[in-house]
Amino acid sequence: MSTTLTIPKLEMSMSEGTLAEWKVEDGAEVKEGDVIYILETNKTSRDIEAPAAGKLIHKAPAGETYDVGTEIGEIV
Amino acid sequence: MAESNLGIEPEVLKAIYGQMARIRAVDKAIQAGLSAGKFMFTYWPMTGQECIPATISQLTTERDYMITTYRGIHDQVAKGVDLYGMFAEALGREGGVNKGKGGSPHISDPSSGSMVTTAIVGAGAPIANGLAISAKERGEDRVTIVNFGDGATSIGAVHEAMNLAGAWQLPVIFMCQNNQWGEYTEIPTYTASPNFYGRAEALGFKGVKLDGNDPAAFYKGMKEVIDHVRAGKGPVFVEAVTYRIGPHAGVGENYNCTKEALAAAKERAPVEKTRALLLEAGICTEDELTGLEAAAKSEVEDAIERALASPVTPATETVVDVFADVDSVPKRGNYPVRAAEGELPGETKTMSMVEAVLDAQTLAMDANPEVFILGEDVGDPQGGVFGTNKGLQTRLGDRRVRPTPIAESAIIGAALGSSIAGMSPIAEIMFCDFMGVCLDQIANHAAKQRYMSGSATHAPMTIRMQLGGGMGGFGAQHSQSLEAWLTHVPGIKVLYPSNPIDAKGLLLSAINDPDPVVVFESMMLLYTQKAEVPLGDYRIPLGVAKVKREGSDVTLISYGWELLNCLAAAEELAKEGISAEVIDLRSLVPIDYHRIFESVKKTGRAVVVHAAVEFCGLGAEICSTINEELWGKLKAPAVRLGADYAPIAYSKDIETHQVPSLNSIVARVRAALKS
Numbered sequence: 001m002s003t004t005l006t007i008p009k010l011e012m013s014m015s016e017g018t019l020a021e022w023k024v025e026d027g028a029e030v031k032e033g034d035v036i037y038i039l040e041t042n043k044t045s046r047d048i049e050a051p052a053a054g055k056l057i058h059k060a061p062a063g064e065t066y067d068v069g070t071e072i073g074e075i076v
Numbered sequence: 077m078a079e080s081n082l083g084i085e086p087e088v089l090k091a092i093y094g095q096m097a098r099i100r101a102v103d104k105a106i107q108a109g110l111s112a113g114k115f116m117f118t119y120w121p122m123t124g125q126e127c128i129p130a131t132i133s134q135l136t137t138e139r140d141y142m143i144t145t146y147r148g149i150h151d152q153v154a155k156g157v158d159l160y161g162m163f164a165e166a167l168g169r170e171g172g173v174n175k176g177k178g179g180s181p182h183i184s185d186p187s188s189g190s191m192v193t194t195a196i197v198g199a200g201a202p203i204a205n206g207l208a209i210s211a212k213e214r215g216e217d218r219v220t221i222v223n224f225g226d227g228a229t230s231i232g233a234v235h236e237a238m239n240l241a242g243a244w245q246l247p248v249i250f251m252c253q254n255n256q257w258g259e260y261t262e263i264p265t266y267t268a269s270p271n272f273y274g275r276a277e278a279l280g281f282k283g284v285k286l287d288g289n290d291p292a293a294f295y296k297g298m299k300e301v302i303d304h305v306r307a308g309k310g311p312v313f314v315e316a317v318t319y320r321i322g323p324h325a326g327v328g329e330n331y332n333c334t335k336e337a338l339a340a341a342k343e344r345a346p347v348e349k350t351r352a353l354l355l356e357a358g359i360c361t362e363d364e365l366t367g368l369e370a371a372a373k374s375e376v377e378d379a380i381e382r383a384l385a386s387p388v389t390p391a392t393e394t395v396v397d398v399f400a401d402v403d404s405v406p407k408r409g410n411y412p413v414r415a416a417e418g419e420l421p422g423e424t425k426t427m428s429m430v431e432a433v434l435d436a437q438t439l440a441m442d443a444n445p446e447v448f449i450l451g452e453d454v455g456d457p458q459g460g461v462f463g464t465n466k467g468l469q470t471r472l473g474d475r476r477v478r479p480t481p482i483a484e485s486a487i488i489g490a491a492l493g494s495s496i497a498g499m500s501p502i503a504e505i506m507f508c509d510f511m512g513v514c515l516d517q518i519a520n521h522a523a524k525q526r527y528m529s530g531s532a533t534h535a536p537m538t539i540r541m542q543l544g545g546g547m548g549g550f551g552a553q554h555s556q557s558l559e560a561w562l563t564h565v566p567g568i569k570v571l572y573p574s575n576p577i578d579a580k581g582l583l584l585s586a587i588n589d590p591d592p593v594v595v596f597e598s599m600m601l602l603y604t605q606k607a608e609v610p611l612g613d614y615r616i617p618l619g620v621a622k623v624k625r626e627g628s629d630v631t632l633i634s635y636g637w638e639l640l641n642c643l644a645a646a647e648e649l650a651k652e653g654i655s656a657e658v659i660d661l662r663s664l665v666p667i668d669y670h671r672i673f674e675s676v677k678k679t680g681r682a683v684v685v686h687a688a689v690e691f692c693g694l695g696a697e698i699c700s701t702i703n704e705e706l707w708g709k710l711k712a713p714a715v716r717l718g719a720d721y722a723p724i725a726y727s728k729d730i731e732t733h734q735v736p737s738l739n740s741i742v743a744r745v746r747a748a749l750k751s
């Protein structure tokens with residue numbers, strides 16, 4: 001089963017986040033817990049870890065701000 | 077190692093750790109999934125509090141009742157809620173234990189004994205009393221454990237519930253998981269009295285303080301507590317000291333905790349400490365523990381995978397589970413035709429409305445030993461402030477007729493909890509103005525329990541409320557007509573009889589209804605109305621209005637004591653050659669639009685009259701529906717007449733002018749006929 005990656009809602013007041021940088025290349029294999037991208041919010045910058053192992057597919061470019069829930073990638 | 081050294085049987089300690097590992101696996105998977113955007117729901121972390129439910133799980137079974145809060149995912153896991161059903165619920169999916177209607181903060185899973193989960197701080201405590209009443213009355217040895225945080229000790233509902241549990245010696249455990257934080261506010265900012273367990277002693281029952289992070293000590297302490305409660309020795313308040321290693325809500329970095337305090341808390345965290353103890357004591361090998369943790373992780377992964385595959389609960393489910401029957405839900409375009417009561421028993425007796433209410437309660441209590449009355453002063457010799465229960469306590473005893481402390485949240489919560497367990501309580505709260513102090517229990521809990529639980533539970537309770545309006549001289553806080561407060565909250569049925577015959581038949585229907593029902597009893601009517609009331613059990617169906625006077629020029633639609641003014645107005649209008657039909661709604665939710673429309677189609681005009689404030693009152697709703705549905709068939713727009721927008725005044729002159737009267741109704745009808 002593939003795992004969809006969306007911009008997470010880290011807390012109730014969060015509505016958008018910036019995908020600052022992909023830390024793993026498109027199509028590369030990741031292990032669960034690997035840092036895959038950096039998320040910036042109005043409060044903090046945070047390493048986002050892979051919730052599953054598999055091949056990471058980028059679905060959105062870095063450097064952009066997205067609404068919470070926007071699909072930005074997938075681990076297959 | 078022998079028990080004497082550890083203070084706990086090795087196998088029990090291992091089992092406790094097994095539950096801790098499951099809780100940890102759930103917590104980690106949620107935090108990882110939320111942080112990575114794998115899924116989205118609101119989460120209130122319970123990291124650090126794992127030992128409390130893990131230990132309790134070894135001292136209780138699914139027969140014991142539990143209530144917890146939105147933070148209680150650890151409680152659910154240890155209580156035995158199926159993880160797939162729990163995750164599917166948190167994700168709002170069809171496969172959820174509550175059909176995806178309650179979500180993570182509202183799990184109800186009677187099969188595991190997890191009865192109610194509330195997102196209102198402290199509100200579970202009054203409901204726990206009701207579950208405990210059912211166990212005690214049925215002679216069951218179940219205990220009820222209600223979990224809440226230290227923050228909840230500040231709210232009135234917990235105090236009211238503790239006082240009632242002490243007074244009635246209920247088999248309930250107030251489990252205060254003292255994690256040192258009330259949401260984002262720390263002790264001692266919110267209280268000068270952090271000696272929480274001492275509050276039980278102040279209320280006349282046992283309170284203990286235990287280390288909620290030490291499984292051996294906590295197990296020993298809780299065993300004594302549970303044995304005490306199971307043996308019928310009354311309630312216990314447990315202050316289980318722990319520390320919340322995470323923010324109030326979400327997985328972001330919004331925790332006010334200092335780095336030093338957090339580091340100290342992590343040193344004391346129970347999962348790691350218990351693991352180390354199992355190894356050190358030679359109870360488990362590293363391989364065994366790794367295996368146990370891997371099994372927990374895979375149980376959780378499997379549950380999440382299946383939960384994500386379950387379909388999102390569809391919008392077609394919107395009005396399902398509001399009530400037992402979907403046709404009771406008011407819905408545009410759906411105006412069910414309900415059968416009227418038909419012929420009532422022939423043998424009658426002259427009764428006042430007070431006597432009719434007493435007769436209904438007597439019949440219901442004699443027919444079903446699980447019907448009981450609770451409320452302030454409901455016992456003899458007065459038989460209630462209005463005398464509606466006279467003689468019942470003397471004849472049936474003080475377990476069936478229970479005078480309560482002056483604590484409306486405790487009253488409604490006790491009724492609610494016992495109804496969830498299947499009893500049929502009748503709670504009397506006297507003046508409806510007192511709804512303000514128990515509205516959370518009525519509107520957030522009784523009304524929503526069926527829906528939030530996807531009908532896994534329901535609340536067949538009756539609430540009787542009296543209204544002082546119209547009598548004069550009761551003032552602003554004992555004279556209101558607050559039915560619209562209730563009709564605006566989905567999930568509660570609302571009845572308002574205008575005469576003794578309907579009062580008896582509607583109350584019997586209410587007591588036997590599978591949903592929470594509020595019955596309004598007007599003081600104006602209780603004492604002034606007499607009628608030939610049929611003897612024996614008969615029911616007036618909910619949602620069936622009645623034409624009280626036939627007419628052809630205008631329909632007057634009313635209920636309760638204003639119905640009498642409408643009948644008098646119709647008499648007056650007849651002298652002017654105006655033929656008014658008068659409809660008594662009797663039931664406000666469900667409402668009988670079918671009979672309203674049949675009448676208004678005939679007359680072409682409608683005036684809705686109520687004693688409640690006109691602005692945003694039920695009259696606005698009814699007029700709007702008539703005007704929409706019968707547009708083209710009306711001779712004039714439907715209009716309403718309610719009270720002026722002001723508190724009810726003490727001045728007799730103001731009160732009689734501010735609510736609809738014979739004269740103002742006649743004037744409003746004349747105006748409607750001119751337009």
